[in-house]
Every structure is written in structure tokens, then in C-alpha cells.
Amino acid sequence: MFGTGHRSAQAPPIAHRCQGVPAIRATGLHKSYPDVDAVRGVDLTVEQGETFGLLGPNGAGKSTIIAMLCTLAVPTAGHIEVAGHDTRTAPGPVRRSLGIVFQESTLDGELTAAENLRFHADLYAMPKAGLAARIDAMLDLAGLTARRHHLVRTFSGGMRRRLEIARGLLHRPRVLFLDEPTIGLDPQARDRLWAHLREVREREATTIFLTTHYLDEAERCDRIAIVDDGRIVAQGTPAELKSTLAADRIDLRTGDDVAAAVALRERFGIEAVAGPRGLRVQAENGARLVPRLCAGLDVPVYEVTVTRPSLDDVFLHHTGRHIRDESGGDG
Numbered sequence: 300m301f302g303t304g305h306r307s308a309q310a311p312p313i314a315h316r317c318q319g320v321p322a323i324r325a326t327g328l329h330k331s332y333p334d335v336d337a338v339r340g341v342d343l344t345v346e347q348g349e350t351f352g353l354l355g356p357n358g359a360g361k362s363t364i365i366a367m368l369c370t371l372a373v374p375t376a377g378h379i380e381v382a383g384h385d386t387r388t389a390p391g392p393v394r395r396s397l398g399i400v401f402q403e404s405t406l407d408g409e410l411t412a413a414e415n416l417r418f419h420a421d422l423y424a425m426p427k428a429g430l431a432a433r434i435d436a437m438l439d440l441a442g443l444t445a446r447r448h449h450l451v452r453t454f455s456g457g458m459r460r461r462l463e464i465a466r467g468l469l470h471r472p473r474v475l476f477l478d479e480p481t482i483g484l485d486p487q488a489r490d491r492l493w494a495h496l497r498e499v500r501e502r503e504a505t506t507i508f509l510t511t512h513y514l515d516e517a518e519r520c521d522r523i524a525i526v527d528d529g530r531i532v533a534q535g536t537p538a539e540l541k542s543t544l545a546a547d548r549i550d551l552r553t554g555d556d557v558a559a560a561v562a563l564r565e566r567f568g569i570e571a572v573a574g575p576r577g578l579r580v581q582a583e584n585g586a587r588l589v590p591r592l593c594a595g596l597d598v599p600v601y602e603v604t605v606t607r608p609s610l611d612d613v614f615l616h617h618t619g620r621h622i623r624d625e626s627g628g629d630g
């Protein structure tokens with residue numbers, strides 16, 4: 300289990316005290332198993348206070364990357380620093396600097412919410428002074444003050460996840476790692492969890508590093524790395540990544556798609572393909588083009604939709620595949 304922490308339970312969030320050192324710096328990460336090279340040359344830097352997401356389909360290597368960053372897996376090659384500590388030479392300080400929320404719950408259902416937190420405090424040898432107040436604060440952050448004496452086995456999936464986050468934060472880590480934090484939650488519970496993560500970030504000043512295969516969750520991160528087949532294929536803010544794809548998608552429902560396709564080719568030099576609603580074309584500045592397109596077609600146009608590039612388009616651009624086809628995730 301993770302090592303002991305001897306900071307005062309009342310100390311301010313350490314993220315305020317160590318400006319300048321990246322929360323995470325990983326270079327040349329590789330992880331090979333006998334049958335598969337799960338991670339094949341990953342470099343990433345996460346600044347303090349960022350919410351950073353690894354986006355990728357199932358099997359892309361996200362959990363393996365997070366496991367190496369958390370010292371739970373030893374890299375085959377490469378170098379990692381968490382909060383300035385080397386995971387190979389200083390695993391203890393690294394472990395004290397991080398909190399982890401795994402995909403599978405590791406709470407004890409036969410203990411109450413408060414008992415689960417106290418158990419964690421014992422594991423981390425947190426000092427008794429200020430501990431009760433810290434537990435109160437974490438239960439308040441999780442919205443579970445009224446349920447503090449209830450057995451965890453009576454909690455909903457969302458409540459458990461919030462309690463796990465509270466537990467991960469109890470010892471004031473500099474980085475909170477979350478592996479697929481919303482897996483198994485319904486859309487409302489997912490939304491509530493994201494609101495919760497925003498509050499965590501504001502109140503605790505913690506760097507948040509998460510994995511997801513949901514495009515809408517990746518959109519909520521400050522920066523993301525898109526992972527496929529053990530490699531990072533693109534990295535940046537969601538807006539930056541989407542801006543690298545110039546073309547918008549325009550879907551047209553017309554009175555005569557064949558005639559419209561001919562007119563688009565002859566008058567605008569645009570090749571249309573069959574789309575879900577009729578015709579689909581790709582073009583820069585779709586919103587500006589639409590009035591000209593409609594005026595230039597001799598057939599009735601019943602419906603036009605312009606869609607800006609999505610992170611799925613970015614994934615498609617870099618890998619030739621849709622992320623949601625493989626993950627069953629949303630769009």
C-alpha cells in the first residue's frame with residue numbers, strides 16, 4: 300500500500316507551495332508485456348493545476364500509462380517525475396504526492412463513509428491533529444456530510460465515486476489520478492461528478508489527471524492527449540486540436556440529392572457524398588458557405604446542418620478510425 304505522509308493535516312494545499320515544477324513529466328515511456336507493446340514511446344508534461352485527460356479507445360494503453368505514472372507498473376523504458384520526484388529513485392515521495400481513484404471501487408462497503416476516510420488516514424499515517432476537520436471538509440466536498448455514518452454498501456454509484464475522490468484527496472496530494480472516473484455512471488451522475496471535479500479543483504488546487512474514452516469528458520479538460528495503440532497521436536487543448544482540422548461538415552436534405560450533387564460539383568467544385576440526412580460535404584467556413592450553396596442550388600433545400608470538427612474527427616484524422624465505433628462511447 301502507499302506510504303506514509305507526515306504533513307500536517309491543516310497544511311495548505313501543497314500545489315500552492317511548489318510553483319514551477321511540472322506536476323508530471325514523462326519522457327520516452329515504454330511498457331512491453333510478453334504478448335503486446337502496451338505503451339510505445341510516450342512523452343507528456345502536465346502543469347500544476349491543470350485538468351489533463353488521456354483520451355483513447357479501449358486497449359489504447361491509458362490504464363498502463365496511469366499505472367506507470369502512479370508507480371504501480373514499472374516502465375520497460377523511460378523516465379517519470381511526479382511533483383519533481385523520480386518514480387524509480389523516489390517512489391515513496393511520489394506516492395505521497397498522489398491520490399488514485401481506480402476504475403473498480405476499492406471502498407469497504409461494510410464501513411461507513413467516515414470510517415473509510417479514517418482507514419485511509421491510518422494507512423497514510425496522517426497526524427491526528429486536524430484530521431477530524433479534514434475528514435469533515437472532504438465529506439462536505441463530496442456532499443456526503445449527512446451520510447457520513449451510513450454504510451457505503453447503501454450508496455449509489457455516484458456517491459461512491461465522490462467518496463473515493465474525497466478519500467484520494469484526504470492526504471492533500473499534488474496530483475489526483477482518476478482512471479475512467481465516470482464509467483458505469485448514468486448521464487446525470489456523470490454531469491454531477493464533473494461539477495464535483497470542478498469544485499475539487501477550485502477548493503483543493505489539485506492537478507487532475509484522468510483517462511476517458513468519452514469525447515464530451517475530454518472536452519472538459521484543459522488539455523488532452525489522444526492515445527491510440529500505445530502512442531500519443533495528438534496533444535493540446537481541445538480547441539487547438541480541433542482547429543487543426545479546417546473543414547466543417549455540412550449535411551443537406553434536398554428535394555433531389557442527385558441534381559444537388561451535380562450542381563455542387565459543377566458550380567462550387569465541391570464533391571458531395573451520401574450522408575445520414577442526404578448529402579454531406581466538407582468545407583472551410585461552413586456557416587459562411589451555406590447561404591451561397593442554398594442560393595446556387597435549383598432544387599429545394601429542406602434542412603442544412605453545419606458541424607464544427609469534433610474530437611472524434613481529430614481521432615479519425617490521426618488514426619483513420621472513429622473512437623466511438625470501438626469504445627461504445629458517446630459522440
Ligand SMILES: Nc1ncnc2c1ncn2[C@@H]1O[C@H](COP(=O)(O)OP(=O)(O)OP(=O)(O)O)[C@@H](O)[C@H]1O
Pocket residue numbers: 332333335336337355356357358359360361362363364512
Ligand atoms: N498486465 C498485463 N499483462 C499483459 N497485457 C496487458 C496487461 N495490462 C494491459 N495489457 C495489454 O496492454 C494493452 C493496453 O491496455 P490498457 O488497459 O492500458 O488500455 P486502456 O486504454 O486503459 O483500455 P481500457 O479502457 O479498456 O482499460 C492491451 O492490449 C492490454 O491487453
